[in-house]
Every structure is written in structure tokens, then in C-alpha cells.
Amino acid sequence: MTAFAQRVAELVGVGKEHLERLAGGDLSEVLLFRRPDGRCTVAKGGPGVSTEAAMLRLLASIGVPTAPVEGEHQDVLLLERVENDGVFSPKAWASIGEALRQLHEHLGEGFGWPVDYALGSVALDNRETPSWPRFWAERRLIATASVLDRPWRERVERVAAMLDDLLPAKPPAALLHGDLWTGNILVAGGRLAALIDPACYHGHAEVDLAMLTLFDTPGDSFWESYGSLEPGWEVRRSAYQLFPALVHLRLFGASYAGMVDRLLAELGT
Missing domain, CATH: 3.90.1200.10 (Aminoglycoside phosphotransferase (APH), C-terminal lobe)
Structure with a gap:
């Protein structure tokens, strides 16, 4: 388990077996975890967490679809997972x-x-x-x-x-x-x-x-x-x-x- 994964596990109170590394994440580590109620949350790391959260909230405020912010904790940004099919029709x-x-x-x-x-x-x-x-x-x-x-x-x-x-x-x-x-x-x-x-x-x-x-x-x-x-x-x-x-x-x-x-x-x- 990476240091970031350990931090996320402790922050959200889940075991490491509930964390899944997502594809992509070239510039920062990105993890997915499933909450007991079935919801999926994405955790991102990096020094610009608060700035990215503010940007996402701004996009949402003007009606542009984006990932809802669930929480920000110093170097961890928690986002609601957005289901997608990747079909650019x-x-x-x-x-x-x-x-x-x-x-x-x-x-x-x-x-x-x-x-x-x-x-x-x-x-x-x-x-x-x-x-x-x-x-x-x-x-x-x-x-x-x-x-x-x-x-x-x-x-x-x-x-x-x-x-x-x-x-x-x-x-x-x-x-x-x-x-x-x-x-x-x-x-x-x-x-x-x-x-x-x-x-x-x-x-x-x-x-x-x-x-x-x-x-x-x-x-x-x-x-x-x-x-x-x-x-x-x-x-x-x-x-x-x-x-x-x-x-x-x-x-x-x-x-x-x-x-x-x-x-x-x-x-x-």
C-alpha cells in the first residue's frame, strides 16, 4: 500500500482491500473506494486540492456537469464517482x-x-x-x-x-x-x-x-x-x-x- 493509499484508508475508515487504483492518474495517484451504502468515491492526491475543489464547484455553479466534491482534506480530494461509458457519439x-x-x-x-x-x-x-x-x-x-x-x-x-x-x-x-x-x-x-x-x-x-x-x-x-x-x-x-x-x-x-x-x-x- 502506498503512503497515499494508507492516508485515504485512515481518512475514510475503510480497509485497504476496499481501495482500487484507477487507470490514468498520470499526474497524481487516484483511488476508488466503495462505501457501505454502495456509493463510490474517488480520492485524488496532490498539493492543489483546495484549488481544484474550488474550480469544480465553480463549474457546477454555472451549470457545467462535473464531479461533485464530497470533501477536501489537506492533500486528499474526495469526489463522487461519475458513471460513464466512454462512447463519444x-x-x-x-x-x-x-x-x-x-x-x-x-x-x-x-x-x-x-x-x-x-x-x-x-x-x-x-x-x-x-x-x-x-x-x-x-x-x-x-x-x-x-x-x-x-x-x-x-x-x-x-x-x-x-x-x-x-x-x-x-x-x-x-x-x-x-x-x-x-x-x-x-x-x-x-x-x-x-x-x-x-x-x-x-x-x-x-x-x-x-x-x-x-x-x-x-x-x-x-x-x-x-x-x-x-x-x-x-x-x-x-x-x-x-x-x-x-x-x-x-x-x-x-x-x-x-x-x-x-x-x-x-x-x-
């Missing part, structure tokens, strides 16, 4: 598009978030910045590339220098999921069941769409449900996809070097 994609549009219509006053966060070992500097291109350049691209080898850093810095001409200065500050791919989208019965594992902040809505299309291929019903995009979205998409690609390069190594190189080349560096 056209109806499910339409439901996802509708919910994402609803999320993005919830606007903030600036770009950023009240507290910093992290994706695994990759810190997210969420300090508010009045210029969206500067936020993306400094808080996301340059900061994420700062620990990479010099050739990577220099290419990313050249991209950052061109963002004032590529990105809108002040797009609507949409509420973003921040880590949107199908692994963080639960579906059941042809509908969205929950968005999970958020890394929220306010920014250009295209950020979520770019990440979703980097790792997945939403169906036509998704785009019809989400609605029209601003002209030039395809050009900006590479700049937005570069950030999650850099995160994956840092977290999971050289297997993502080709992706980063491709995106940098598309951006002319």
Missing part, C-alpha cells in the same frame, strides 16, 4: 460543444486566475496580465520552456515575440477548463456526464479548442453545437497548441519532441 459531441460554449460564456475581468496552479511538476503562473498576447507569451510559453535546452528556449522565445501580431490583444476573458482532452471528459448515454481535472483560468476561448483538437478529433456535431469561430482561428491554433505540447515534453519526455518541433515550424521558427 455524435450526440455526445454535441452535448460537449453546448457545455463548452456555456463555460466560455462565463467571462472574467482579466486574463489569469486568483491563485497559481500546476499540471504535475509544471507550474502555472496565473498572475493577471492586461495584455492577452503577453499573458500567453510570458505566463505560458516562455515560463514552460524555461527549463528546456537552449535551442527549444530560443525557438519558443521567437514565437513569443510575434504574438502581439498573431493573437488578439483583448479577447473576451472566457472561463477555460485549461486541460481539455477526452481523458478529462466523461460521457454517458450520448451526453456529457462531467468535465474533470480542470486547470481553470480566464483567457481566449480558443485555448480549450486548440488543446482538444491537438489530442482528439471532435465530430461535426461538436462544432455545430459550439458555434462559429472568429476568422483566423486555424492560424492561431498552433500558438495555443504549443503550450500543452511543451507541457507534455516536460512531463513525458522526448516522445513529444516531434510534436513541439512541428508546431514551432508551423509558427515559422
Whole structure:
């Protein structure tokens, strides 16, 4: 039994035989346990428990399906298990598009978030910045590339220098999921069941769409449900996809070097 499993067992008062490690959980340990009344609870570990709980509660408050928070205890977050079937049918994609549009219509006053966060070992500097291109350049691209080898850093810095001409200065500050791919989208019965594992902040809505299309291929019903995009979205998409690609390069190594190189080349560096 891991130290986290021992902590969860003691916290909820169950024996270790009632704990089951869930698939996934690349960035933190995730366990499932069944309560005596039959309910299933997911336990997640990590230093950002209170921040994630606040994000989940915010999503729920604006009507976006997510995993209900059952409790938070220092380094343990307890969530109600959301049943899902993993079938991304056209109806499910339409439901996802509708919910994402609803999320993005919830606007903030600036770009950023009240507290910093992290994706695994990759810190997210969420300090508010009045210029969206500067936020993306400094808080996301340059900061994420700062620990990479010099050739990577220099290419990313050249991209950052061109963002004032590529990105809108002040797009609507949409509420973003921040880590949107199908692994963080639960579906059941042809509908969205929950968005999970958020890394929220306010920014250009295209950020979520770019990440979703980097790792997945939403169906036509998704785009019809989400609605029209601003002209030039395809050009900006590479700049937005570069950030999650850099995160994956840092977290999971050289297997993502080709992706980063491709995106940098598309951006002319």
C-alpha cells in the first residue's frame, strides 16, 4: 500500500482491500473506494486540492456537469464517482460543444486566475496580465520552456515575440477548463456526464479548442453545437497548441519532441 493509499484508508475508515487504483492518474495517484451504502468515491492526491475543489464547484455553479466534491482534506480530494461509458457519439459531441460554449460564456475581468496552479511538476503562473498576447507569451510559453535546452528556449522565445501580431490583444476573458482532452471528459448515454481535472483560468476561448483538437478529433456535431469561430482561428491554433505540447515534453519526455518541433515550424521558427 502506498503512503497515499494508507492516508485515504485512515481518512475514510475503510480497509485497504476496499481501495482500487484507477487507470490514468498520470499526474497524481487516484483511488476508488466503495462505501457501505454502495456509493463510490474517488480520492485524488496532490498539493492543489483546495484549488481544484474550488474550480469544480465553480463549474457546477454555472451549470457545467462535473464531479461533485464530497470533501477536501489537506492533500486528499474526495469526489463522487461519475458513471460513464466512454462512447463519444455524435450526440455526445454535441452535448460537449453546448457545455463548452456555456463555460466560455462565463467571462472574467482579466486574463489569469486568483491563485497559481500546476499540471504535475509544471507550474502555472496565473498572475493577471492586461495584455492577452503577453499573458500567453510570458505566463505560458516562455515560463514552460524555461527549463528546456537552449535551442527549444530560443525557438519558443521567437514565437513569443510575434504574438502581439498573431493573437488578439483583448479577447473576451472566457472561463477555460485549461486541460481539455477526452481523458478529462466523461460521457454517458450520448451526453456529457462531467468535465474533470480542470486547470481553470480566464483567457481566449480558443485555448480549450486548440488543446482538444491537438489530442482528439471532435465530430461535426461538436462544432455545430459550439458555434462559429472568429476568422483566423486555424492560424492561431498552433500558438495555443504549443503550450500543452511543451507541457507534455516536460512531463513525458522526448516522445513529444516531434510534436513541439512541428508546431514551432508551423509558427515559422
